[in-house]
Amino acid sequence: MKKVLIGLSLLSMVLGFTAFDCSSAELTGAKLYINQKQYDKAKEALQKDVEKNPASDEGWWLLGYLDGEQGNFKDMFTAFDKSLAISKKFETQITEYKRWAWQSSFNKGVSFFNQAVKSPKPDSMKILFGKAVEQFVNSTICQPDSSIGYENAAAVYMNLNDYDGAIPYWEKLTKIGKPSNSFARLGQIYMVKGAGLMDTFKASKDKADSIKAADWYAKALIVLKSGNDKFPGDSDILLQLGNAYYISNQLDVAISSFKILVDKNPENKELKYALGVVLLKAQKYQESTAQLEAVLKMDANYTDALYNLSAAYINWGNDLRDVAVKKESTDKSYEDKFRLAVPLLEKYLTIKPNEPRIWISLGQVYALLGQAEKSSAAFKKADEYK
Numbered sequence: 001m002k003k004v005l006i007g008l009s010l011l012s013m014v015l016g017f018t019a020f021d022c023s024s025a026e027l028t029g030a031k032l033y034i035n036q037k038q039y040d041k042a043k044e045a046l047q048k049d050v051e052k053n054p055a056s057d058e059g060w061w062l063l064g065y066l067d068g069e070q071g072n073f074k075d076m077f078t079a080f081d082k083s084l085a086i087s088k089k090f091e092t093q094i095t096e097y098k099r100w101a102w103q104s105s106f107n108k109g110v111s112f113f114n115q116a117v118k119s120p121k122p123d124s125m126k127i128l129f130g131k132a133v134e135q136f137v138n139s140t141i142c143q144p145d146s147s148i149g150y151e152n153a154a155a156v157y158m159n160l161n162d163y164d165g166a167i168p169y170w171e172k173l174t175k176i177g178k179p180s181n182s183f184a185r186l187g188q189i190y191m192v193k194g195a196g197l198m199d200t201f202k203a204s205k206d207k208a209d210s211i212k213a214a215d216w217y218a219k220a221l222i223v224l225k226s227g228n229d230k231f232p233g234d235s236d237i238l239l240q241l242g243n244a245y246y247i248s249n250q251l252d253v254a255i256s257s258f259k260i261l262v263d264k265n266p267e268n269k270e271l272k273y274a275l276g277v278v279l280l281k282a283q284k285y286q287e288s289t290a291q292l293e294a295v296l297k298m299d300a301n302y303t304d305a306l307y308n309l310s311a312a313y314i315n316w317g318n319d320l321r322d323v324a325v326k327k328e329s330t331d332k333s334y335e336d337k338f339r340l341a342v343p344l345l346e347k348y349l350t351i352k353p354n355e356p357r358i359w360i361s362l363g364q365v366y367a368l369l370g371q372a373e374k375s376s377a378a379f380k381k382a383d384e385y386k
Helices: 025-035 039-052 057-069 073-086 091-118 122-142 147-159 163-176 181-204 207-230 235-247 251-264 269-281 285-298 303-326 335-351 356-368 372-385
Strands: none
Touching (some): 025 057, 057 091, 073 122, 163 181, 207 235, 235 269, 269 285, 285 303, 335 356
16 A cells, blocks of 8 residues: 655755865865855865865865765765764764755655655656655665665555565664564565465476475564564564464464464454464364354454355364264264354355355365255356356
């Protein structure tokens, strides 16, 4: 979802330069050029000044200032560092200018971002987003330990659905250690990358793809566990951590993560649903059905919950039937579980009648219950919608 950013209140930054008799000819000329906004000539004069006198603290400060005016922030910092290494005479001016340059570039980024969000033309939007990123990156050069520039650069790429572009900025934020959502977002992106490679593996059958997918899942777990250590109990991190454990088939840990979330958010149907699905995969049918039934009490038309609750009853019934067969028992109480699945699948099909996989599942359950006519009709429906 696109969002509009808000700029910072911009500090005023007005520099005036006067010539002094003790200055070199180059420095004196540079100041005049700066006052006249002839920056190229000023820069040329300053370069000559520092070549003649590498210990010109004022020359380096002014060179840095000009680099900042031209958006060359890396060169600006180099020049400022050289000035400060010589003396602290211009430390106040340098500090103020860095702050001004950071706010100026950040606000430019916000302006480009907001223009992009409002643009009706995809090509123009992409260009404006690119300019926004450039300015946000400039702001991070000015204040590398501030998180807001990295956050907004990442936000631009997320708006473009360019996860590869967003990754370096989320990674930088996790290294800074804030904000908490950077850990959740980075872990989520790593899992998306892994899921994409698993889809590729299913088509290619190339083990290298599955290995790469596993690497992304492992990276997701590392960053999410790190985030959970730093921000224990953070709901967003716990949710993604539960997903990562689920994908990695570490079901007990996934269940633990989701249970914490459900306990903290008992009215959240999505979390209850997620817990129910993980419990289903872990074959904890009684707990799974309890969670999924609770979800349907909150939302009777939640189709995913209808489907997975029916799956829980069907799998539960199959397991009980297998036990009965092994014991050579005539007890058919396992059919009660199959019966519980029927109204759930039927309800699903009143909401989405054109899904063949659901008709197939219903046909299979009817067959298990010995309802041949209904089973045949369901399978015919499945064929119609294929």
